[in-house]
Every structure is written in C-alpha cells, then in structure tokens.
Amino acid sequence: MKNIKACLFDLDGVIVDTAKYHYIAWKELANELGFDFTLEDNEKLKGVSRMTSLDILLSIGGIELDEDKKLELATKKNDNYLQYILKMGPEEILPGTKEFLEVLRKEHIKIALGSASKNAMLILERLELTGYFDAIVDGTHVAKAKPDPEVFLQGAEKLGVAPTECVVFEDAEAGVEAALAGGMKCVGIGSSEVLGKAHLVVDGLHKMSIQKLGLLD
Ligand code: G6P
Ligand code: MG
Numbered sequence: 352m353k354n355i356k357a358c359l360f361d362l363d364g365v366i367v368d369t370a371k372y373h374y375i376a377w378k379e380l381a382n383e384l385g386f387d388f389t390l391e392d393n394e395k396l397k398g399v400s401r402m403t404s405l406d407i408l409l410s411i412g413g414i415e416l417d418e419d420k421k422l423e424l425a426t427k428k429n430d431n432y433l434q435y436i437l438k439m440g441p442e443e444i445l446p447g448t449k450e451f452l453e454v455l456r457k458e459h460i461k462i463a464l465g466s467a468s469k470n471a472m473l474i475l476e477r478l479e480l481t482g483y484f485d486a487i488v489d490g491t492h493v494a495k496a497k498p499d500p501e502v503f504l505q506g507a508e509k510l511g512v513a514p515t516e517c518v519v520f521e522d523a524e525a526g527v528e529a530a531l532a533g534g535m536k537c538v539g540i541g542s543s544e545v546l547g548k549a550h551l552v553v554d555g556l557h558k559m560s561i562q563k564l565g566l567l568d
Contacts, residue, residue: 352561355536355568356516358455359506362466362489364397364522365540365556366448367478369468372435377408380428386412398523400467400496401425429470436470439477447557452483454561461485463506465519467496486510497525500533507533518567520556521549536567 363369374393381388392411396404405425409416416424455462463486464471471489475481486509488502495501500514507514519530522540527549530537538553539546546552550567553559 352458352460352565353568354516355460355518355564356512357461357463357485357507357510357518358564359463359465359503359517359519359530359535361398361519361521361523361526361540362464362468362471362474365445365520366480367439367443367445367474369436369474370397372432373404375435376428376432377404379431380424381408381412384409384412384414386414398467398497398521398525400490401429401469403496433470433473436474436477439474441479444478444480445555445557447555447559449480451556451559452480456483458561460564461510461512463510464488465502465506466490467493467502497523498528498532500529500535503530503533503535507535518564520559521546524548538567 360366370393373396374390378388388408388411395407402425405421452462462484464484466489469490472487486506488505492505493501503519504514507517514534517535519535519537520540521527521530521537524545527537527539527546531548537549538551539549540553540555543552
C-alpha cells in the first residue's frame with residue numbers, strides 16, 4: 352500500500368445494524384404522538400443526527416414543537432433505544448468486520464471510527480470492538496453533522512495522517528458526501544444506486560479485502 356495509511360469506519364450500518372433498534376424506538380414515539388412511522392420513513396434517518404432525525408419524524412406527523420419539548424422527546428427515544436443497545440453483544444457485529452479489521456492491523460493501516468452517534472462508545476464496548484480503534488470520533492465530538500466532513504477530518508487528525516491517505520467506509524449518502532468533501536476515498540456499503548458517488552461500492556465488509564483496498568491506492 353503506497354498512499355493508504357488509514358481506514359475510517361462509520362458505525363451504524365457498516366459495523367452493526369442498529370437501524371432496526373432506532374426504528375422500533377422512533378416508531379413507538381411516533382405512535383405515542385398519534386401517527387405512524389414506516390420502515391421507508393426510517394431510511395431517511397440513516398446517517399442523520401438524533402435531533403435532525405426527530406425534526407424529520409415530526410414533519411412526517413405534521414407536528415411543530417418548541418425546543419424544550421423536542422429535547423424531552425429525543426431523550427425519551429434514546430432511553431428506549433438504549434434498552435436494546437444494552438442487550439447487544441459481539442454476535443451482532445456485521446459479517447466480515449472483525450476479519451477485515453484484523454487484516455488492516457496486520458498491514459499496519461490505522462483504524463478510526465467516524466460516527467454521528469452519541470452512543471458510539473457504548474456500542475463498541477457492547478460489541479467488544481473498542482480495542483481495534485486507534486481513534487474514535489463520534490456525535491459527542493463534532494459540531495457539524497455529515498455531509499460536513501468534520502467527523503472524518505477529526506479522525507484523520509487524531510491518527511496523524513493526511514485526508515488523502517484515508518479511506519472511509521459508509522452506508523449513508525450523507526456520509527459518502529462527507530468523505531468526498533474531506534478529500535478522502537470512499538467505499539460505499541450497500542447499493543450503488545444510493546451510494547454511486549463512492550469510489551467503490553460493496554455489499555458489506557465481508558466483501559472487502561486488502562486487494563480491493565489496493566484498487567483505491
Ligand atoms: C447514526 C445513525 C442515525 C442516528 C445517528 C445518531 O448516524 O445512522 O440513524 O440518528 O447515528 O445516533 P444516536 O445514537 O446519537 O441517537
Ligand atoms: Mg451509517
């Protein structure tokens with residue numbers, strides 16, 4: 352590997368499927384507020400911060416609330432979501448993740464997390480993956496959400512590598528845009544219809560290899 356010195360990973364949808372738990376918790380909140388929230392609606396929340404997610408949900412229900420009430424509802428949703436997160440274990444790590452992280456370690460490629468989630472540390476602990484990461488940047492560290500590149504630029508800085516030496520792994524369109532805006536390479540995890548701007552799109556980390564990473568070098 353000539354130029355690639357680090358890989359930066361989004362968490363939700365790349366390393367673990369937390370979207371299903373976000374969905375249950377947001378749906379319960381919507382139902383309490385008197386409207387339905389579909390799986391299709393849930394797609395709009397991927398990669399989006401907690402408060403922006405709430406704004407999207409409220410606009411689906413046609414509800415306007417003041418900031419205090421919104422904070423109260425976001426806290427309520429998160430408390431509910433945490434019940435599911437706290438039950439998670441390493442068996443929920445998405446296929447191929449550990450194997451790929453091991454390969455990167457062997458190749459001396461640095462590893463960072465770049466997630467919008469404020470629960471990222473807790474989730475990594477539950478998955479017993481914390482030790483793999485040389486740097487962790489999450490929703491508690493950044494002021495600007497994806498598609499702003501802040502989360503990935505902070506990750507590169509913490510690792511001491513240039514953005515051009517980084518490859519980002521992302522499942523959300525806003526995340527791919529963030530990586531590109533930061534001057535980084537990007538591997539989309541999911542469908543090329545949604546993530547077409549990425550340099551490479553694969554179904555999941557189980558489809559990654561050092562050879563494929565080399566194609567981006
Ligand atoms: C990730 C998920 C989003 C979620 C966001 C904030 O980006 O893809 O669906 O809204 O994190 O998560 P949090 O755990 O802070 O509520
Ligand atoms: Mg994601």
